[in-house]
Amino acid sequence: MAKTLSIATKPYPHTAFLSEPGFSAGGHGVDLATVDPIYKAFAPMVRELRYDLSELAIATFLQAREAGAPISLLPVVLSGDFHHHSLTRWPGSAEISPSDLAGQRVGVRAYSQTTGLWVRGILHEEFGVDAKDVNWVTTEEPHVATYVEPTNVERTTGKLLEVLERGEVVAAVLGPPALDGASGPLVPIIPDWREAEEAWGTRHGTVPINHVLTVRRDLLEAEPRTVSALYQAFGTQIEARKAADASPGPRVRALRFGVTDEFVAGLQTAIDYALQQNVIRTPVTVAELLDDFARHLGEHA
Template identity: 85%
Template structure:
């Protein structure tokens, strides 16, 4: 009997099908990994290839690819959002404008966290603040072991919310789980952030990508039919989720399946931002990111 297919993915409406005990993919049962929060699966995936298939942050994938990890990217966006509202200060703290962050300390879980990638890109693009001008105070190391952080990155203890509350930083970048779970209203630093987010989306014709679906390259090469079946299953769930929402917010609009113009735009901007910020140091094209998918699943897709 074939080994189960090990999959690490967060519980979303569009991943609920993975919990079906009768689910098989290409004749293989599915073993859903326990990883909560999901980013705890990222280091084991890129360092050890612990899972056959894994949700992975796009910044982590870019770094893993640069480091030579044998992981293939599938054009399936599992989560995304606008991130102007992710840059916050503690309630009652001194007001500060985005442009004033140059020369200051800003908290973020890890320098390579994808939400941080998008926020730093926004600061540079819209407010002229270069990532090198800010001291980034982090609480975790990168998922990719060989990545060397820029010299303006520091490590501290505790959670980012703790660092922000005790005043060690003037602002913090918080991803959706932290923002959604925060006690009390954090104050977004970017003014009129809702309008600014939609303007960014209109300008770039996409919603920022956070997490995508990846697969071990050896599995893709050995069992393209199995990976294709799983890819199509994810796609059907994503399309159903989007079709069911008559007025989708950005988190639903971010979901994507297949090589679309929105996906290509999102990946290209992530590459551009990552190079600007030394998240990666080697230029890469969107076609190169999707090369494994195109070669092994292009016709099947």
Template identity: 80%
Template structure:
């Protein structure tokens, strides 16, 4: 009997098929890790390849690849969104413009958190605020152990929301789970953020990618047919969801090497280099080289 594949992904509408009785890929059954929040899977995946298949934040994947982790990227974007609204202040605090954040302290779960990558890129691109001109107050270490954070990154304890409420940071970068679970309405700092998000999307021809699917490279090399079958199953569910739903989070989903996926990966690379999230240039083709080699279409 073929061994069971260990898979770590969040339960989205486009991933629930994995839990259906009898689902197999390449003759393998699957065992779901059941980690919540899903970013708890990221460090084990990049540090010890604990899972055969894992959702992974794109910033974490870029760092893991730079560090030499034997993990391959599949062209499947499992989550994403625009992030102009992710830069927030606490209700009732003084209004502040994005450019006023220079010299201030801004909270973010980790410097390498992907939502932070997008927000810092937006601040630089649209408001001339460089990442190095802000002190980034973090509550977690990088998932990739080899990564050395820039000198303007500080570590503290607790939750980013609490830091914001207590006034220990002027603003905070919060991903969708934190924003969705916040008590009361946080105030976006970027003005007219809805219009700004759509303008960014039109300019870059994409919606920012947060998480993609990765596999252990040894599994891909040994069983490309299994990985290809699994890829096709994910792609089918993503395309079905995109055909039936709207909204930026659904628009961000990707299956295949599309123009939007390539554009999203390229902007992520550019932002990551700009912010010292990675230090070595890489191309989109290089990111997808393993998939292209072992899972040709």
């Protein structure tokens, strides 16, 4: 009997096909891991290769690749969003402008969290605030165990929303799960953030990538047709979801399948921001990130 493939993804509409009875790829059944929130699958993937395929934050993938983890990127974006609205303060707290954050304490779940990557890039690009000039207060360690955080990163206890409420930080970077689950309206710090987000998207030609699809390199090398079948299945569902929405918001617009101009632009901007912030320290090209995909799936994709 063919090996059952272990896959870790969040249950999005475009991943529901994985749990359909009888779904298989290349003769392999699928064991869908139950991981909630999905970011708790990231450390086991990059440290232990626990899954055959896994959703992975783009910042985590960049760090894992730099650390030599045998994981390959597939050109599939499972989630993304604009992030100007992700930089928030607690209701009733003192007003502060983005340009005043230098020298201040700002919370983020982990320095290598992808939402933090995008927010720090925005602060530098649009407000002249460099990542090294802010004291980043975190509640979790990096997913990649060998990554050494910058010296202006510290750890605290509790959940990030609690840290923000306690006033230990003047602002916090909160990803979609935390923002969606917050009790009461948090206050975005960036003014006119909706317009600023769309302007960023026009300037960069993309919506920021949060999570991509990755595969163990040994599986990709040994069974490219199996991986191709899964890749195509993800693509079919992503394209169907996008086509079904007549007026898609940024979270749907962010979904990608294939090496499109938008996907390449998203990767390049993530690389640029990551190098700028010491999230990674070794330059890398988009072509290098996609080399395994091109070599092993080029004729099958």
